[in-house]
Amino acid sequence: MQETLIQFAIFIMAGFLGFELISRVPNLLHTPLMSATNAIHGIILVGGMITIAADGPAWVKAVGFLAVFFGALNVVGGFWVTNRMLSMFRPPKARVKRRKG
Amino acid sequence: METGVAPFLAYLLAAALFIIGIRRLRTPETARSGNTIAAFGMTVALIATLFVIEFESLLLIGAAVVLGSVVGILTAQRVQMTAMPQMVAAYNGVGGGAAALIALSEFYHLSEEGSLGVVAGTTIPLTVLVGSVSFMGSVVAFSKLQELAFTGSVTFPLQQVVNAVLFLGILVLAANAFLEGEILPFLSPVASVIAVLFASLVLGVLLVIPIGGADMPIVISLLNAFTGLAAAASGFVLENYILIIAGTIVGASGTILTRLMSGALGRPLGKIIFAGIAASGGSKQEELGERPVNDVSASAVGEYLSDEANKVIIVPGYGLAVAQAQSVMKDLVEALEKGGTEVLFGIHPVAGRMPGHMNVLMTEVGISYEKLLDLEDVNPEFEDADAAIIVGANDVVNPAANDPEKDTPISGMPVLEVGNAERVIFIKRSLSPGFAGVDNPLFYDTDKTMMLFADAKQGLEEVVEAVKNG
Incomplete structure (x- = not known):
């Protein structure tokens, strides 16, 4: 029970942190931000790895396999596409430097 | 599941990296490095997880991860920037789907062990529900934006009633799973959870089809928050702190983002979700061009x-x-x-x-x-x-x-x-x-x-x- 209460406390604190982190972001960055947080919930892949590693019949393993596949797709696709978006936001100075270099 | 000290500390590091990453996403100059830092945090969390689980599963995990990564890179690299919203919807959907599948699989494990407590017994059906709705909702959002199917607002008579009945049915099935088949003796607990999953998939479709294409960004943002919450909920089931922290941060930030968007549109969230687009102003069309x-x-x-x-x-x-x-x-x-x-x-x-x-x-x-x-x-x-x-x-x-x-x-x-x-x-x-x-x-x-x-x-x-x- 103690463990559950601690988890619940962390849940509440993380919730407040999430609100605070996002509340002051320019519109300019809303799409990349949504895309990046979308990649971060790919953390569900951790759960997939844990569940596939536990014993079970073939159908449970198959369910776990699909979960890990989905999770990896969420993580890799999410971060990759966010990076592509943000590569367009390079400051003008950096661009000039790259051209010279 | 017991997490050792070292993996636990690695999870804390990952959580810190996620927070720093999101912080840096607040200004254009630092945004890209923020994303990289968050991706690094993800890598730390995944490597730490390898030390929590049985090594013999590595082959299976590796195969699924490689497959997912290849599909992820190919799609993310090829997508046109104009098609970005539906791509985010797709990645979000699979995340929700993963959460639902993990919860189903954990239900099996826990009920086999006979250690399904109140926390897991209530959280698992919830995760299955939210994850499945997010999955199918995202699929519908994708097909609307890609103009494959369900374009415009799709409605049918008694839609709200059907949704309500379906939701009640899901609650009964969830209760049946928790009470080990006391309500519906012909359905085993595991079968009940599977039924919850399929019913929630249908609910996900029904909830999103009446909403018009113009409101899809808000829907995607909301589903993004849903998936975050589903990940956090599965963290409670698996007693895994990084899932709780990262999932909750995404759930909370996704909610804020959704409110910012619906505020900018001047459309109360409730109106979008429950009514679709109310047809109004149609009669004015005749005046146009006069x-x-x-x-x-x-x-x-x-x-x-x-x-x-x-x-x-x-x-x-x-x-x-x-x-x-x-x-x-x-x-x-x-x-x-x-x-x-x-x-x-x-x-x-x-x-x-x-x-x-x-x-x-x-x-x-x-x-x-x-x-x-x-x-x-x-x-x-x-x-x-x-x-x-x-x-x-x-x-x-x-x-x-x-x-x-x-x-x-x-x-x-x-x-x-x-x-x-x-x-x-x-x-x-x-x-x-x-x-x-x-x-x-x-x-x-x-x-x-x-x-x-x-x-x-x-x-x-x-x-x-x-x-x-x-």
């Missing part, structure tokens, strides 16, 4: 811009992206600046199909993000602007939204005050009022407004030519 407008040629627009305008503010809308006219827009900026004209962009929060989507499309063609001003920053600038050029947009500049006499679907939405500029130039295919179906009084202000009826790309190309020659 009144005279100042129909001009591209050369007239070019002449005015090169001769009279020292400061120009451009308002790009989704019509611009549909016509793939972003790079022509860049040419216009260069042509105007060459002639000594100051050029700014006014970006409405919901221009494009997601907040900030238009900024991505503009920066993609090399227009500096410093020229892209938010609603609050750009509105004072119209006062001394010689021209406001609106390309492929209407609702976001429609003064009718702030007319207290009128009741329209966009009433209350803050708009760009283009009417304060010396001249207003619309580049638009027709007088059609756009998504919300509200007529724009600016069209008929013949002293101030010039209407250039053309496809965004073609119209801009002609204007660029005229400016260069002028």
Whole structure:
């Protein structure tokens, strides 16, 4: 029970942190931000790895396999596409430097 | 599951990296490094997890991870930036699907062990419900935006009643799973959870089909928050702290983002979700085109811009992206600046199909993000602007939204005050009022407004030519 209460406390604190982190972001960055947080919930892949590693019949393993596949797709696709978006936001100075270099 | 000390500390490090990453996503200069830091945090968390589990499963995990990564890289690398919103929807959906599948699989494990407590017994059906709704909701959102199926608002009689009955059914099935088949003796607990999963998939479809394409960004953002919460819930089931922390942060930030978006649209979230788009303003359609407008040629627009305008503010809308006219827009900026004209962009929060989507499309063609001003920053600038050029947009500049006499679907939405500029130039295919179906009084202000009826790309190309020659 103690463990559950601690988890619940962390849940509440993380919730407040999430609100605070996002509340002051320019519109300019809303799409990349949504895309990046979308990649971060790919953390569900951790759960997939844990569940596939536990014993079970073939159908449970198959369910776990699909979960890990989905999770990896969420993580890799999410971060990759966010990076592509943000590569367009390079400051003008950096661009000039790259051209010279 | 017991987490050792080292993996636990690694999870804390990952959580810190996620938080630092999101913090850096708040300014354009640091955003890219923020994403990289978050991705590094993810790597740390995944490696730490390898030390929590049995090593013999590595082959299976590796195969699934490689498969997922390859599909992820191929799709993320190939997607057009105009198709970004549906791609985010797709990645979000699979995340939700993963959460639902994990919860189902954990239900099996825990009930085999006979250690299904109150926490897992209630959290698992919840995770399955939220994850499945997020999965199918995202699939529907994807197909709406990609215009594969369900385009527009799909409704049928007694829709709300059907949804309510389905939801009650899911609750009964969930209770049956928890009470080990006492309610429905013919369904085993595991079968009940599987039934919850399929019923929730159907619910996900039913919840999103009535919502029109224009509201999809809000739906995707909401489903993003849902998936975060599903991940957090599965963290409670697996007693895994990184899942709880990261999932909750995404759940909370996704909720804020959703509220920001629906606020910018002036549409209460409840109205979007429960009613779809209420058909209104339909009768006004007949009046359209009856009144005279100042129909001009591209050369007239070019002449005015090169001769009279020292400061120009451009308002790009989704019509611009549909016509793939972003790079022509860049040419216009260069042509105007060459002639000594100051050029700014006014970006409405919901221009494009997601907040900030238009900024991505503009920066993609090399227009500096410093020229892209938010609603609050750009509105004072119209006062001394010689021209406001609106390309492929209407609702976001429609003064009718702030007319207290009128009741329209966009009433209350803050708009760009283009009417304060010396001249207003619309580049638009027709007088059609756009998504919300509200007529724009600016069209008929013949002293101030010039209407250039053309496809965004073609119209801009002609204007660029005229400016260069002028």
